[in-house]
Amino acid sequence: MMMNRRTFSTTLAAGMATSLLASSPRARAQTTPKLRNVVMVHGAYADGSCWSDVVGILQQAGFRSTVVQHPLTTLEAGVEATRRAIALQDGPTVLVGHSFAGMIVTEAGMDPKVSSLVYVAARAPDAGEDYTALAKTFAAPPASAGLVWSEGYGKLSEEAFLRDFAGGIPHTKARILYAVQGPISDKLFTGKTTQAAWRSKPSWY
Template sequence: MMMNRRTFSAALVAGAAATLVSTRSMAAAPAPAKARNVVFAHGLFADGSCWSEVIARLQKAGLNATSVQNPLTTLPEAVASVQRVLARQDGPTVLVGHSFAGMIVSEAGVHPNVSALVYIAARAPDAGEDYAALAKTFPTPPATAGIVFDGDEGRLSETAFLRDFAGDLPEAKAKVLYAVQEPFQKALLTGKTTQAAWRSKPSFYAVSTEDRTINPDLERFMAKRMGAKTIEVKASHLSLISHPDKIAQLILEAAGQHP
């Protein structure tokens, strides 16, 4: 059977992933240190308040949580904003990122205060990797067509936001989130990570099986490549809002406090 170019590229990527995971599995994955601090970074079309439901659950469990209002301007500026917050933590800290913020987690996660990484339906690039090229080896998710630009400022159209970004949320709630989405700058999308913190830190990944913003199979590939403890959540891209209990439980496990 002949493969088309996209299928062949995906097969090559999958093969490379299998080799990498096999290599990593030869050594036991380090257990995360017990942590009481959690730092969150948000992705595109959102702001730091998107973590509110998860934060409430972690605070109830006795964790200290900080959600960074990271700028969606350039990758270095976003990483710097997270690094400043990480530097203020008083001990082991779990660093959590959603969507685009997986780029931030991969870069800033090498900070010595970071004890574990958690990716929620997030990008998880290798050091210097062209994420856009990687994503093109999988079918393009529907939300991509809904991005609109005013000059260099991008946002998601209301139709795409409700259907492809927040598809499993009540419409009234999704409309509120649409109203407060933070625009991003085109320059943000050109950034490449120079670090892959998941190569040296315990990593956890929540795949959104109904995701229409990042292809779920791409999420599975990235999670497998990093050797992450992975869960699958039947959710839209916004599992952190539609399924906060499951996301909070994964973070507690990363903090060494999961029962």
């Protein structure tokens, strides 16, 4: 699932403002320990650098930001990489996922350190659901028509990436994001969640 990346940072900041209210001076006295950790997970056709603008905003606001570099091979591998990042946090953590990463944060979000979830134009599956089945309930995104496969891995063509996936940002930056695009495995979308953290933890979409 895609979103206009011109509003990507703004959308995330708005969603996380609510979930990070515990860090405001007024709420601080009532919140122990202080929530200051944010872990972010990228979606398909991207890597962790897509969060760089958001990381800067959060750091300036005093939050500890960690970006997961998951391998885009299987859902299970993405969840494991995210759990490793959560394990390194020193307290309550907001877990954020974009696009396909909604599957990952839904599963990994059950970790006791995760205090809340933020979904940015992301899948929010229930337990036992898979990305492909959910995708069939919506119209296919235009970029998917430009997916090129080779030896079990797929990447968006430059035309599809620049026009459809990163069409809402300056061309120069879009070309950089194309250059760091992560290839996806043909097994990435086949995994199923086993639990749904949003059912038991505060979540924003």
